[in-house]
Amino acid sequence: MNNVAVRGGFKLTKGNARKLTVATFEKWLSVAEKHHLPTTRAINTFCAVVNDMSPLLAQLQVHDAQIMTREQAVKCELGDLYLASKETRKRMRELEGQL
Template identity: 35%
Template sequence: MAKQLNLFSQPSLNIGKNLKEQLAKSAKESRFSREELLDRMNDLAGRYGVRLMKGNGSSLTMATLEKWLNPEALDYVPGINSLVIFCAATGDLEPMREVLAPLGGMLIDENDVILLSWAKEYQRAKDARSRMRKLEMEL
């Protein structure tokens, strides 16, 4: 279920600058040079049939990647498919967190999924015990 956004305390839905800052940070903290990152992105895009650029360009250029990573170049933001390829190439999901945060969304890892599943089962068991106690009192 989607969380209702509060009109007065809503974070900005204009994520361009924050997203680009996170893209630059993710690229910098990755173990890849810009050239290696570009190659990885183009390889992944080719393997999965994803177009990284609009128009006739068949592959991402270094100039475009640099614009995506420049927080001041707000007119150049990667599309959602390109963002997925970027995250896969860097191995970092933080840019996706920037996309989800203003909507109240969160990304969770495999350990969080297991913990959440455990908590749901625990709550079901707790509710069942409560119902059993009520039924027992009626006996």
């Protein structure tokens, strides 16, 4: 994580610390350490390093949201367009009936 942060030119921790230490990482993971939370940037960096987006799920679930892949987003957009075209066809039939 420290290497990613150095390459990206950002810090993972708050305050004066120059890099993430094992002690800080353990505090982030500890249920008892409620005042030591990782930053959003640190969570995103962790997800990138371990190549797993599931840690973001906890944040998203609070907002009743989920992670969507690019393929799922395309399918969702396709579904929206299909439903919109279906509604347009229905409206066109209604208007044709008025002629």
